[in-house]
Amino acid sequence: MQLQKAMSYNPRGDFLVETAQMVSGLLLVLFLWAHMLFVASIWLGQGSFNALAGFMDRYGLLPLTIVFLVLVFGTHVGAVLRRMPRQYAEQRVVWKHAKLIHHGDTWSWVFQSITGSAIIVLAVVHIAIVSFAGINVHLSSLRVANPGFLVFYIVLLLLSEYHASVGLYRILVKWGFVNRYSMKRVLNVVSVLFIVVGGVSLWILYSLGA
Amino acid sequence: MAGRELTFRIMRYNPETPEVKPHLQDFKLFEEPGMTLFVVLNKIREEQDSSLRFDFVCRASICGSCGMLVNGRPTLACRTLTKDLPDVTTLLPLPVFKLLGDLSVDTGTWFREMSIRTESWVHDDSEFDPTKQEERMDNEEALKIYEAERCIECGCCIGGCATANIRPGFIGAAGINRVARFMVDPRDKRTEQEYFEVVGSEDGVFGCIGLMACDDNCPVGVPLRGQIAYVRRKMASAGWKMKVGR
Numbered sequence A: 001m002q003l004q005k006a007m008s009y010n011p012r013g014d015f016l017v018e019t020a021q022m023v024s025g026l027l028l029v030l031f032l033w034a035h036m037l038f039v040a041s042i043w044l045g046q047g048s049f050n051a052l053a054g055f056m057d058r059y060g061l062l063p064l065t066i067v068f069l070v071l072v073f074g075t076h077v078g079a080v081l082r083r084m085p086r087q088y089a090e091q092r093v094v095w096k097h098a099k100l101i102h103h104g105d106t107w108s109w110v111f112q113s114i115t116g117s118a119i120i121v122l123a124v125v126h127i128a129i130v131s132f133a134g135i136n137v138h139l140s141s142l143r144v145a146n147p148g149f150l151v152f153y154i155v156l157l158l159l160s161e162y163h164a165s166v167g168l169y170r171i172l173v174k175w176g177f178v179n180r181y182s183m184k185r186v187l188n189v190v191s192v193l194f195i196v197v198g199g200v201s202l203w204i205l206y207s208l209g210a
Numbered sequence B: 001m002a003g004r005e006l007t008f009r010i011m012r013y014n015p016e017t018p019e020v021k022p023h024l025q026d027f028k029l030f031e032e033p034g035m036t037l038f039v040v041l042n043k044i045r046e047e048q049d050s051s052l053r054f055d056f057v058c059r060a061s062i063c064g065s066c067g068m069l070v071n072g073r074p075t076l077a078c079r080t081l082t083k084d085l086p087d088v089t090t091l092l093p094l095p096v097f098k099l100l101g102d103l104s105v106d107t108g109t110w111f112r113e114m115s116i117r118t119e120s121w122v123h124d125d126s127e128f129d130p131t132k133q134e135e136r137m138d139n140e141e142a143l144k145i146y147e148a149e150r151c152i153e154c155g156c157c158i159g160g161c162a163t164a165n166i167r168p169g170f171i172g173a174a175g176i177n178r179v180a181r182f183m184v185d186p187r188d189k190r191t192e193q194e195y196f197e198v199v200g201s202e203d204g205v206f207g208c209i210g211l212m213a214c215d216d217n218c219p220v221g222v223p224l225r226g227q228i229a230y231v232r233r234k235m236a237s238a239g240w241k242m243k244v245g246r
């Protein structure tokens, strides 16, 4: 071992980062699902959506959520970055490798880093807008009625559901809790469900705004 | 019966003549009943190009020397039947390992290094008493050890692993399986903490990103997914306790 390595040696370092990645990932998945359900309150009518938003506002849940997101999102990005082959040379190796070995799961890793990077940008924009503008039906529907924003939200919805589903699958596979193939199927169904839920919410908001 | 005409696109490269860039060369021959890639490659070497390099020893999925990428999939050439192949097949050497030439790679050095790093021997400091009866092992445990020992060190799980391709120190599924083998062995007296030093890092089990190319490709069907998960859980518990201990 080199001197510097010996001096900065922390045997648990990798374990902790791995745990941080997993826990933050799980929290984000849960958040995403809760988020989709909250937005789906629009299904019940404008009143319930506004009531929920008002409730969150009154009890300071909104800033709390944002703090939570900044922390968890930051942790996740930080922990995951080590995994993403960063250097150009490594990127090329992974890309070549995925093309070479024709293996579905290996491709999903490539997509995972692409969707992840895209989500960083999109989610930050989304969070910034929401935290500055606030949440109510009027604002949201006007925004969604704008074709640019509509596309933005659809892309964000699809990317985050995909990323969450693959990430969750990967965690379960790595720890070996459930059968791989049946689990993949379950997760696919769950993600499609949430995409539908989110899509319908978007559609309702869109028709309100238009 | 005249078989199909098969085309084999084989990678040619000789590290001694690096000026000749790696390239694919086509060889054609007619399929015969029960033909394996072992037969194909030997035929090509005998009849078409005597300089073609590849490895075989047992030609029966025992020695693990014939691992290569068959249409991209890491597998044993000797157990690949041509009847399962399309008309055109690409053969490439296994990635990660040192390329000796054409389809031949040096898996031995890699596996020896892995054995040393994972300290693949039974650790026991107790005094040996030759007069004592041998300790008995639970049949269940013996079977688990046997399952892990079925690994023939072919390197398919290493060549197919994205992590191993970008992280030279990564011990891969074969390495993790090796550690699992000693973990279940009651004769090995290593503690969880000692194992943690060996595999509780990014070069060990926490480097695995769970793509399961290893599990999908192991030609002898070592249950790699289960082995990796087993070691991961053990190491997570060791890592967790370490915090409490300090």
Ligand code: SF4
Pocket (backbone or CB within 6 Å): B157, B160, B161, B162, B163, B164, B172, B173, B207, B208, B209, B210, B211, B212, B213, B214, B215
């Ligand atoms: S599951 Fe882990 S060891 Fe197996 S191929 Fe994937 S990264 Fe490599």
Ligand code: SF4
Pocket (backbone or CB within 6 Å): B150, B151, B152, B153, B154, B155, B156, B157, B158, B173, B174, B177, B217, B218, B219, B220, B221, B222, B224
């Ligand atoms: S675990 Fe399977 S694929 Fe890996 S070296 Fe052993 S036999 Fe080959």
Ligand code: FES
Pocket (backbone or CB within 6 Å): B055, B056, B057, B058, B059, B060, B061, B062, B063, B064, B065, B066, B067, B076, B077, B078, B079
């Ligand atoms: S030649 Fe021994 S495994 Fe193929």
